[in-house]
Amino acid sequence: MTLLEVMIALVIFALTSTAVMNVIYNTMHGLSGMEESYFGQMVADNVLSQLKLAKTWPSNSWVTDKQELAGKTWYYRYRGQNTQDANFRSLEVEVFITSKVNTDSPVAYLRTYVSR
Numbered sequence: 001m002t003l004l005e006v007m008i009a010l011v012i013f014a015l016t017s018t019a020v021m022n023v024i025y026n027t028m029h030g031l032s033g034m035e036e037s038y039f040g041q042m043v044a045d046n047v048l049s050q051l052k053l054a055k056t057w058p059s060n061s062w063v064t065d066k067q068e069l070a071g072k073t074w075y076y077r078y079r080g081q082n083t084q085d086a087n088f089r090s091l092e093v094e095v096f097i098t099s100k101v102n103t104d105s106p107v108a109y110l111r112t113y114v115s116r
Helices: 005-055
Strands: 063-069 073-081 090-094 108-115
Touching: 005 063, 005 073, 005 090, 005 108
Parallel strands: none
Antiparallel strands: 063 073, 073 090, 090 108
C-alpha cells in the first residue's frame, strides 16, 4: 500500500465520520425537542385537569404559574375566553421552558371547554 492510497483512505474515513457525527447530532437534537414537547403536553394536561377539578370559572386574563416535572421547572399560563354560549368558556394553556412567557413561543398548547 502506497502513501497515496493511505491518504485517500484517511480522507474517505474523515468524510464519512463527519457525516455520521452530523446525523447523530441531528438525531439527538430532535430527541431533545421531542422530549420538551412531550413533557410540555403533560404539564398542559395536568393544568387543564387541575382547573377542571377545581370547578372555578377561568378569567379572561392570562394567569401565569410554574410546575415541576421531570426535574425541570415548566412555566405555563392559562386563560378563559368567552364563547357564544354563556354557560361555556374556552380554556387555553400554553407551556414554556423559560420564565419569559410573554416573549418565547410555547413548547405545548392545549385548549378545552368548561361549563358552569
